[in-house]
Amino acid sequence: MTNPDLEGHLRSRRDTGHKLLVPYVTGGVNGWLDAVRAAVASGADAIEIGIPFSDPVMDGPVIQQASQLALDGGATPVSILHEVREVDVGVPLVVMCYYNTVHHAGHARFASQLRDAGISGAIVPDLPLEESGEWCAAADDASVATVMLAAPTAPDDRLPRVCARARGFVYSVGLLGVTGERDSLAATATSLAGRLKAVTDRPVVVGVGVSNASQAVEACRVADGVVQGASVVRRLLEGGPDAVAEYVSEVRRALDSEFVTSVS
Amino acid sequence: MGEPTEAGRFGEFGGRFVPETLVPACQELEAAFREAWADPIFRGDLDAVLREYAGRPSILTECRQLGAQLGLRLVLKREDLNHTGSHKINNVLGQALLAKRMGKKRLVAETGAGQHGVASATAAALLGLECKVYMGAVDVERQALNVFRMKLLGAEVEAVHSGSRTLKDAVNEAMRDWVATVESTHYCLGSVMGPHPYPWMVREFHRVIGTEARAQCLDAYGADPDVVVACVGGGSNAIGIFSGFVDTSARLVGVEPAGGAAVGRGHPGVVHGMRSYLMQDEYGQVQEAHSISAGLDYPGVGPEHSYLASIGRAEYPTVTDAEVVDAFQLLARTEGIIPALECAHALAWIAREAATMQGQTVLMNLSGRGDKDVGQMMEVLGS
Numbered sequence: 001m002t003n004p005d006l007e008g009h010l011r012s013r014r015d016t017g018h019k020l021l022v023p024y025v026t027g028g029v030n031g032w033l034d035a036v037r038a039a040v041a042s043g044a045d046a047i048e049i050g051i052p053f054s055d056p057v058m059d060g061p062v063i064q065q066a067s068q069l070a071l072d073g074g075a076t077p078v079s080i081l082h083e084v085r086e087v088d089v090g091v092p093l094v095v096m097c098y099y100n101t102v103h104h105a106g107h108a109r110f111a112s113q114l115r116d117a118g119i120s121g122a123i124v125p126d127l128p129l130e131e132s133g134e135w136c137a138a139a140d141d142a143s144v145a146t147v148m149l150a151a152p153t154a155p156d157d158r159l160p161r162v163c164a165r166a167r168g169f170v171y172s173v174g175l176l177g178v179t180g181e182r183d184s185l186a187a188t189a190t191s192l193a194g195r196l197k198a199v200t201d202r203p204v205v206v207g208v209g210v211s212n213a214s215q216a217v218e219a220c221r222v223a224d225g226v227v228q229g230a231s232v233v234r235r236l237l238e239g240g241p242d243a244v245a246e247y248v249s250e251v252r253r254a255l256d257s258e259f260v261t262s263v264s
Numbered sequence: 265m266g267e268p269t270e271a272g273r274f275g276e277f278g279g280r281f282v283p284e285t286l287v288p289a290c291q292e293l294e295a296a297f298r299e300a301w302a303d304p305i306f307r308g309d310l311d312a313v314l315r316e317y318a319g320r321p322s323i324l325t326e327c328r329q330l331g332a333q334l335g336l337r338l339v340l341k342r343e344d345l346n347h348t349g350s351h352k353i354n355n356v357l358g359q360a361l362l363a364k365r366m367g368k369k370r371l372v373a374e375t376g377a378g379q380h381g382v383a384s385a386t387a388a389a390l391l392g393l394e395c396k397v398y399m400g401a402v403d404v405e406r407q408a409l410n411v412f413r414m415k416l417l418g419a420e421v422e423a424v425h426s427g428s429r430t431l432k433d434a435v436n437e438a439m440r441d442w443v444a445t446v447e448s449t450h451y452c453l454g455s456v457m458g459p460h461p462y463p464w465m466v467r468e469f470h471r472v473i474g475t476e477a478r479a480q481c482l483d484a485y486g487a488d489p490d491v492v493v494a495c496v497g498g499g500s501n502a503i504g505i506f507s508g509f510v511d512t513s514a515r516l517v518g519v520e521p522a523g524g525a526a527v528g529r530g531h532p533g534v535v536h537g538m539r540s541y542l543m544q545d546e547y548g549q550v551q552e553a554h555s556i557s558a559g560l561d562y563p564g565v566g567p568e569h570s571y572l573a574s575i576g577r578a579e580y581p582t583v584t585d586a587e588v589v590d591a592f593q594l595l596a597r598t599e600g601i602i603p604a605l606e607c608a609h610a611l612a613w614i615a616r617e618a619a620t621m622q623g624q625t626v627l628m629n630l631s632g633r634g635d636k637d638v639g640q641m642m643e644v645l646g647s
Contacts, residue, residue: 054427055535056551059285064426076547089633096630100534104548117333126534128287130271131279153446154543162284253561 004092004185006145010225012205020169020205021216022233023248024048027077031241033087038245039202039232040089043252047191048123048227049084051077051097053075058125058145058208062182062230066237077101081117092120094147094168099127099135107135111142116214117207121145129162136165147171150196152188162202170202172223174209177194178228179186181211185218193223213254220255265467265507265568272460275574277567280459282537286439289446291408292425298365303469304555306361313357317390318347320472324480325630330598334618336521337485337488340601340630341477341505350632351473351501352383356452358389363450370449371392376403376431376497377559377606378410379632381452385419387452393511395419398437400430403558405639410636412572428552429495430561442576447595455498456566459537463566467503473507474508477627488512490624494608494631496520496527496580497560501631506578514627516578518569519613521588524553527573527580542568556585556644559632587612589644590636605640 010020023039032245035240036047042168049096052067052075060066084093095114102110107214114122122144127135140148143167150159152173163170172193175186188193189206196204206219207227216226228251272278280290288564301307314320322342331338340507343351363371372386373395381397388395397414401423404411414421427433435458442451456463457468466642481489492509494502496518506516520528526541533542535550543551543563553563565580572578583591588605591612596602603611610628614621 024376043437054551055432055436057436058443060440078547082641100542100550103532103534103539104544117387125283126281126537128280128282128284130287138426139329151286151287153285153288153465158288158573175444176285178440181523 001119002012003115003118003143006092007096007202009092010045010169014203017260018062019259020045020203020221021248021252021255022046022048022205022225022227023231024050024227025236026050026052026063026070026233027080028052028073028085029066029068029248031236033083033237034241035244036087037089038241039248040091042245042248043182044091044248045094046184048094048096051080051095051101053098053101056098056177060178060230062234063179064231084117084119086171093118094121094123096123096125096200099124102135107138108141111144114144115142119144121147123147123149123171125149129165132165145171149173150191152176152191156195159195161242162197163196163202164201170196170200171227172196172204172206174206174219177209179208182209185210188220190222194217197222197256202227210262213251216251217254218257220259265510268464269462272464273569274568277540277570278460278463279539280537280636281534281539282459283443285443286446297465299459300362300365302451306365309356310361313361314354314472318353318357319345322346322478324384324484327599330539330595334335334615335622336618337625338599339370339481339625341473341627342603343473343501343629345630345634346382348386350383350637351470351504352380352454353386354472354504355454355466355469355500356380356383356387359450360391360393360609363393363452364391366450368450368476370446371452372438372441372449373452373454374431374434375398375454375560376434376561377557378403378407378414378636381419381421381501382413383415385414385417388419389417391403396426396441397421398434400428400434401425402429403431407558407636407642409639430552432563434552437441456496456503456568457498457536457538457564458590459569460594462577463538463568466500467568469506470500470504471507472631473501473504477505478508481627485561485625488514489519491515491621493517493610493614493626494629495521495560495606496565496626497524497562497606499566501629503566503568504630507604510577518578518580519609519614520580520582521555521557521584521609522584523559524555524560524562525543526584527569527581535564538567539571556588557609559604559606560609561625570637581613583609583612583616588614591615592641602634602638603630604634605637607631
């Protein structure tokens with residue numbers, strides 16, 4: 001089985017003039033598979049699927065709550081990877097999981113579980129460059145793209161090394177802090193994206209603290225795209241998959257009307 | 265005990281599993297600690313504040329009544345007599361001085377029983393730093409006195425309502441705070457856990473316990489003890505006293521609560537920045553620890569303990585809450601010392617295993633006093 005090529009897909013979307021929209025959905029919460037389908041139907045270029053973990057240190061209250069609801073409902077990495085096989089949406093799927101989930105399963109085993117579930121990439125937010133060797137090797141072998149995170153605190157000489165190890169895209173962390181909606185886009189969101197664009201040709205996607213359509217537009221003046229996490233998950237918890245569809249459509253429209261100059 | 269590897273490993277344990285945002289901060293902290301620890305001026309400043317403020321050196325007390333009853337020589341290292349009532353002050357004074365040296369204005373800390381929170385609030389007050397302490401909501405309730413102490417000392421205390429609402433969740437919340445405030449804030453981690461360099465740095469700050477105790481034992485008895493015993497949650501008081509004896513033939517015993525036995529029942533896992541033994545389910549979800557003692561309610565353990573266990577240098581048995589309650593009363597009645605519930609774990613093991621140690625010298629780290637636990641014990645025992 002060949003899964004969609006994450007980086008190839010995102011590059012081709014970017015190179016045809018589109019900004020990349022990557023909604024995040026916490027796996028295992030009520031209606032999550034429908035939310036994934038709805039997000040894709042509403043214009044997502046890839047989907048990030050969160051595998052809930054007991055101790056999500058990079059996540060703020062909304063995604064913490066979603067993770068806890070999913071765990072309380074009996075979700076496990078195995079159940080989520082089993083269920084995700086049901087969705088056939090035509091865009092790459094990327095999981096976000098904390099490292100103990102990977103470590104506990106075993107690097108090679110987890111990488112092949114992802115591949116077999118149709119997953120194209122993985123984001124492991126508590127696995128920094130220096131600790132990532134074993135996982136990256138296993139993921140490479142299974143053709144799973146390891147998305148590396150780059151943070152505003154990184155000195156200039158670190159960014160090229162992070163970008164060199166990244167596959168799929170580079171996740172540009174928008175602010176100093178955890179996931180969650182903010183009133184305005186932090187200055188670090190565009191400054192870091194700019195620093196990354198200067199050192200890599202890979203798609204640079206800003207996540208963490210990009211909270212609505214206008215902030216997405218603002219981030220994309222520099223970046224190639226955005227992850228929409230807490231803003232999507234909050235709508236899923238409050239209004240179900242329909243609310244996700246409505247929101248993703250709104251962000252898609254905003255990005256396209258701002259950046260897509262000609263419609264072929 | 266030597267330095268960990270460049271990657272912060274003790275054998276296969278340790279490391280630095282943190283979000284990218286925190287990597288530069290951990291690197292900066294490692295460099296700052298390495299430089300300060302080699303600087304006689306920093307060492308002199310720390311020694312002075314430990315002596316003139318914390319009350320070091322702490323004494324040894326031989327428990328003649330209880331020792332006779334158990335058939336062994338029982339010697340306590342009296343960390344309970346330090347300022348703020350536990351060993352935690354050794355580490356926080358070191359970290360707070362280091363934070364000042366690094367130009368940080370603010371400390372964040374997690375706390376379980378409240379001892380590390382009180383110590384952090386104390387050091388912050390002394391050195392003019394802001395301080396915020398995260399504490400699980402369950403612990404806020406059972407350690408109300410320590411919460412009030414921290415507030416008296418000028419610290420802000422935030423109850424953590426996520427997850428199991430105990431120590432592990434307080435660590436998560438402190439890390440989330442640090443991710444957002446890393447430029448102005450030092451995370452004053454309270455045990456020999458977390459990402460490199462914390463397990464190493466916190467051990468070095470507690471090494472004074474073992475160094476003193478070894479000299480005191482040689483002075484008093486002309487020999488090293490046969491057995492060195494301490495309780496283990498994250499494991500800072502244990503690593504502190506072990507550090508003085510790891511190169512002797514003394515048996516090293518770290519006592520874990522039956523409901524929080526990371527070494528005894530866990531498997532290697534990664535949480536809170538380190539690879540170590542960890543209580544987790546079949547999918548790697550971290551399990552909740554359950555112990556009568558808030559300070560030991562932690563599903564992980566410092567990586568150097570995992571290493572000492574893996575090479576067979578130290579052993580990590582468990583005791584039950586019921587055994588701990590008995591030991592708590594035993595020390596009070598036989599010696600006039602009310603121990604912290606955490607240290608009562610160490611004593612419970614000694615009392616249970618005394619028959620196998622007849623005539624031996626057993627050194628126990630009495631790492632904290634029990635005043636904070638009196639209210640809880642009133643409920644357990646009835647007044």
